[in-house]
Amino acid sequence: MALYTGKTVEEAIEAGLQDLHISRLKAHIRVISKEKKGFLGFGKKLAQVDIEGINEGTVYQADQEAVKGIPDDINRQNAPLVKPQGFVSPENQPEASDSGSSEIETVTTDEQDIPVDKAKAEITDSVEEALQEEELHEDFSQETSDVQVADQEASDNQAQAENQVAPSEISDKKAEDNSFEAFIASEFPEAAISKDIEKAADEVADYVTKIIYEMDIEATIDKSHNRRQINLQIDTQEAGRVIGYHGKVLKSLQLLAQNFLHDRYSKNFSVTLNVHDYVEHRTETLIDFTQKVANRVLDSGDNYTMDPMSNSERKIVHKTIAGIEGVESYSEGNDPNRYVVVSLQA
Known part of the structure; x- marks a missing residue:
């Protein structure tokens, strides 16, 4: 067993095969970790693989892994053929006789001898039954999902109808109060804005979390919002790496988050990132x-x-x-x- 590294998994494998002087067909390869490109030069990692030559121990271990989770009756049906007493290999058989008689191959199990054709038929029937059950389960799940989607759409339409304001009511409100604040409040209900910004805050927080993860930094993000302003507070033990020199990394993260927000939601929304009250x-x-x-x-x-x-x-x-x-x-x-x-x- 030996560990090898490279810029990619393929390079690590080639390095290991050259070092062990074996071909890929004669090697047991296990990927320990894939390469990471990192972000802004941080968190870059090489790929790492474990390579060893195939021997009897490796073959036995692979056989054991292959039969895990398979029922015992199926394993017995697929057990190797056992030579019956008096069995003579084809090389040692005498020349064909006139009788033309032949014996049927059997699979020996703990309970009884099962013909090979019968064993194959039973396995095929079991697989077909399993596939049919899986198809029925998928059809039922799809029907259930369609019903749930239809119910959700009906609920959303009802909620949207309840939140909409009739044009006559808007005209009456404008007549009563012509202030700009009243007009904005009537055109953009607080409930609708709150719903949109909550979804936007969740998605932009997940986006920033993925970027920080690619930088190989462990961090948690607490989010809050006030109408159109989203605030993300980053908590990490490596604040210096997230902030960068004169806050350059933090500014880059904020720019990416702002662009992500503008691409998917209203440009009236804004986001602010902070690390340990650095701002x-x-x-x-x-x-x-x-x-x-x-x-x-x-x-x-x-x-x-x-x-x-x-x-x-x-x-x-x-x-x-x-x-x-x-x-x-x-x-x-x-x-x-x-x-x-x-x-x-x-």
Whole structure:
């Protein structure tokens, strides 16, 4: 027994066969783990296989595995033929006699001798009966599923009819209150929005969980939502790998989650990812740094160019600078290299 690795399962197998100097037909191959490409360079793993030459022990073990779960009566019917007393092999038989008589092959079991043809017929009948039972079970399951789908569609149509508002009622409400908030509330019922965002939150959380799993990181995600905003809180022992340098990995995850959400649901929905309150800590650090930059510009009179930031971080900088007298800020460049410049107020 030997372990071999490779970029793919096939490469690992070829390496093992060359090392053992045997062909594939004479090797017992077991795949330990498949290769993982990882995500953004993280979690990449090589394929690993276990290879050994086929010997009597391997054949015996394979035979034992092959008969597991098969009824004893079937195993007895498929047992090897036992030579009856006085049996002579074809090579040692005398030349054909005129009698032309022949004996019927039998399969010896613990109870009685069963003709080979009869044993084969019994096995065929058993298989056909099993297939018929399986087909009946599948037909019954399909009919049950169709009934459930029909009931579900009827329930959904009824619920949709109950939630719909008649045009006359909408006109009456607009006449009573022409405010924008009332119009939005009438056009987009809270119950419908809540139902959509709950489904969206579940799917985007599953999507992010799969990405983190491919990064070979164990994590759990707690989700919450407020009307059109979805918040995903990631809990893991490897927060640094999920956050990345200056939050770059976390920003990439959020971008993927946002695109996933927009492709399947309304673009009015938004999602925010957080790891161990990193977003709050990053915001506090950014505000403190912006205040120091403003003081430096006031003292020196020179403009200060910050490093490229995301749209949300630039908004934090602009909002902080707006509260400091004597300085102003503006953005330059194109995403993802767009940055903020802090200067003296004109």
